[in-house]
Amino acid sequence: MGFFAELQPPFPTGVVVGNTYYATLAADSPLRIRIDFQGTIRDREYGGLRRAVLHPDQGTLDTTVLTFADHQTFARRDAADGIGPGWDGYGRIRDWHESGPPPWIGADLTGLRRAITHYAQIWIPTSAPAPARSKLPSLPSARPSTGRSH
Template sequence: MSLYAPEFFAELQPPFAVGAVVGNTYYGSPAADSPVRIRIDFQSTIRHREYDGLRLVVIHPDRGTLDTAYLSFADHQTFARRDAAKGIGPGWDGYARIRDWHENGPPPWKGADLTGLRRAITHYTQIWAPDPAPDHSRPSLPTLPTARPAAGRSR
């Protein structure tokens, strides 16, 4: 069975100006004028055709790989409802994993809640291509006051 990667990434809605699926991999550009590309793959487990998250790789055409990040399905609650309905938890076979072992049937990620993954990809992407306008919907880091020269001293 296919992972149905085009459908998965269409539902995930990665926050990229331009993107395309090639095989089971998504390639995107965080900004239209950026040379940086982000590749998103399904992260394999030790079992063939079993996946437990997504791997993000930042690629520069001249410098090669700049960074790699792993987003686990478990950490981002992707299959929390499915696994709770099945009565499985951490340490159980199949917990927070998808498998494409069968030749037919629904996509192996059917019923996934992609909200946590989408939020993590958006935050990760903003490191490499920050928004031109600040987003005030999320808390920002405190700003430190600028240092002033001591009184009576000149530079």
């Protein structure tokens, strides 16, 4: 719950169940979004977030992964620890301890939030008015043909 509270997803309603966030994409839409942690090959180690768009009748419509490394979520922490791409723990969080500070302490969630917002905008029906059409000058009406050619 704490991670998603800090992430502040941009949806009108949302709830955390276990380690998964569910939300309505728009008040009048049947579409839902599910965001959970993308695991690695290690138990309780996560390399990003997995987001999915769900429809109540059609099931999962789309799934994508946002890696922490691609969105610079732990860039400051990793730089301070002297680790980079290819190093153990780079761009990862590990939830191996029952006590202590949350494993995402120091995360910069700006890139993830922006990516989630942009992704949701693809799926949310727009209610913006259609752009005004440009007015073309009226063409003179055609004269009836007299049958003569000029």
